[in-house]
Amino acid sequence: MTIVEPDSPLPVRTLIANTLLGALPAEGLDALCAAAMVRHYKRNTLLCAAGRAVKHVWLVNEGRIEIFYRRTDGQESMVGAFGSSHWCVWVALFAEQPLNQDISAAAGSTLISVPAVAMRRVLAEHASIYPLLIAEIAVRMQLLMQWVGQSAVGNSEQRLAGLLHALGQLENRHESPRCLRASQTRLAQALGMHRHSVSKGLDALQGRGLIRAAYSRIELLDPDGLCDFSLGPANPDGQD
Known part of the structure; x- marks a missing residue:
């Protein structure tokens, strides 16, 4: 079950500003906050199915977003996770092809949802944010490569x-x-x-x-x- 909270008491602007997007000028933050919606998920909920274009990006306030690879026989493996104060998922926002994984909100999660169109527009208008975004992606890539190599x-x-x-x-x-x-x-x-x-x-x-x-x-x-x-x-x- 999803609860949409248009009048949520969450300080949305402050929470967004505490991420890398805090480097945006005031008009950029204004545009994101105007498009943002607070959503609470009581149960595990599919946000975007594999093979579908991502229509939103999400800032985790509480809980977690999980990314799963699922086979047709029902077998699944968690291949990514995003916790509090993290945006999910930059790669899907800019990839030409949709992800082959499912994106799901864990039960009890509260997310700030921003339409992908609005996010792309703001980032295009304020391109100076891209080095910070790339640096955040790089941290995940380094950890992923370290774990893949170590696990082998x-x-x-x-x-x-x-x-x-x-x-x-x-x-x-x-x-x-x-x-x-x-x-x-x-x-x-x-x-x-x-x-x-x-x-x-x-x-x-x-x-x-x-x-x-x-x-x-x-x-x-x-x-x-x-x-x-x-x-x-x-x-x-x-x-x-």
Whole structure:
């Protein structure tokens, strides 16, 4: 169920200004705020289906936007996530071809939705914003390449550590400690592992003092330690 809040008490202008778009002049912010709409999603909700042109971009206020690759047989894998204070999704806004992935809002999420047409118009009128936008995309690309490379050579525990570190960087890098809301099922889908293996991996990482895991909530107690562990040599315990 989606609740549209045209008279939302959220400080939309302030929230947009706290992102890279805060570098826009006043008239640019005015144009975005005039087009923006606050939406709250009580359930997991598909925002844009694979193969469809993106008609909106979204700023996450609470919750998360997830990007999924889904096969025709129903199998799916989470391939991206956007947390609080992040825009989703710049690449789809400018790509000539639609994404081959589904974009979904997680249950309980509150988003600021801006029509893609309005966003493109504002950015075209204020091209000085593009270097900041490219830099934000570059951060995601660097983390993605690091995790893809690490996951090809690390064992299951290291792959999990690398994914948690990347999600922490992408979703809640300004919080201390960084907290993730991610179920074991979602993590298993992203890693291509069984849920039981993810559960064992979380227990092991908690035993190392790197995280504190509860139901669908993971505190990253030592993000740098997670990164170092994920990139280090294979564990002496012989895990796969």
